[in-house]
Amino acid sequence: MNRNFFFIGIAFFGMVNGIFNQIAILFALIHVQVLAPALLFGSTGLTLMFSSLMVSTATIILAGIPAALYERFSGATDDSTPVSLWIWLTGTALLTLPAMGNFLEYGL
Amino acid sequence: MDSSNPSYWIYTLPNFALAVVMYTMLGRVLLSLFVDADSTNYIWRFFCRLTDPFVAVFSYVTPKAAPPVIVWLFGFVWLFWLRVGLLYLFLMMGAIPKTG
Numbered sequence: 265m266n267r268n269f270f271f272i273g274i275a276f277f278g279m280v281n282g283i284f285n286q287i288a289i290l291f292a293l294i295h296v297q298v299l300a301p302a303l304l305f306g307s308t309g310l311t312l313m314f315s316s317l318m319v320s321t322a323t324i325i326l327a328g329i330p331a332a333l334y335e336r337f338s339g340a341t342d343d344s345t346p347v348s349l350w351i352w353l354t355g356t357a358l359l360t361l362p363a364m365g366n367f368l369e370y371g372l
Numbered sequence: 373m374d375s376s377n378p379s380y381w382i383y384t385l386p387n388f389a390l391a392v393v394m395y396t397m398l399g400r401v402l403l404s405l406f407v408d409a410d411s412t413n414y415i416w417r418f419f420c421r422l423t424d425p426f427v428a429v430f431s432y433v434t435p436k437a438a439p440p441v442i443v444w445l446f447g448f449v450w451l452f453w454l455r456v457g458l459l460y461l462f463l464m465m466g467a468i469p470k471t472g
Contacts, residue, residue, distance in 0.1 A: 267437070270437075271437075295452075295456045295459070296452075298459070299387075299391075299452065299455050299456065299459070300452065303395075318449060318452060318453075321445070321446065321449040322449060322453060324446075325434070325446050325449060325450065328433070328434055328435050328438070328446075329433045331435045332432065332433045332434050332435045332436075333433070335435060335436055336432070340436060342436065343436050343437060344435045344436050344437035348435055348436075348437075349435070349437065352435055352437075
């Protein structure tokens with residue numbers, strides 16, 4: 265499979281989790297207001313979007329950990345392998361499962 | 373919060389240090405739009421020197437397909453969630469000073 269499809273899939277799942285995982289967004293929203301208030305000029309809308317971005321990126325980062333560890337132990341030196349990209353994609357899909365109900369109900 | 377209380381500083385200092393690295397990481401991403409990776413600009417070199425140890429750790433748990441600028445952005449998010457973790461650690465230990 266073309267590598268770009270992996271990246272599109274990983275970004276898609278991350279985006280879905282960042283928009284539709286209400287509990288994670290609420291958790292992030294509270295902490296963004298506490299830890300990074302000045303960054304967003306006190307704007308509620310910006311804070312909400314930033315929280316969504318934090319959840320999306322955290323999803324992708326967490327799913328990337330097993331993929332990266334696989335690369336280290338399999339001896340991949342220069343670039344990711346198709347197996348590690350599959351691990352990354354599957355990880356993001358699994359982490360997005362709690363948000364899938366809302367995504368399928370409301371859609372984009 | 374009473375800044376004369378030692379427990380205030382026990383939480384605030386590491387949180388402040390992580391915040392400095394977090395914002396410097398974001399600054400590195402933004403500055404990379406304008407300067408080359410091997411630039412001798414002193415601000416760029418300072419940003420690199422401060423964030424490189426963290427980038428090395430975060431790149432260990434980031435797949436190699438991610439280019440450096442993505443690792444820096446991931447580093448920003450890592451540091452944000454580390455600050456959340458630090459907040460909860462101190463909350464569990466009861467080391468966060470009460471307000472008011």
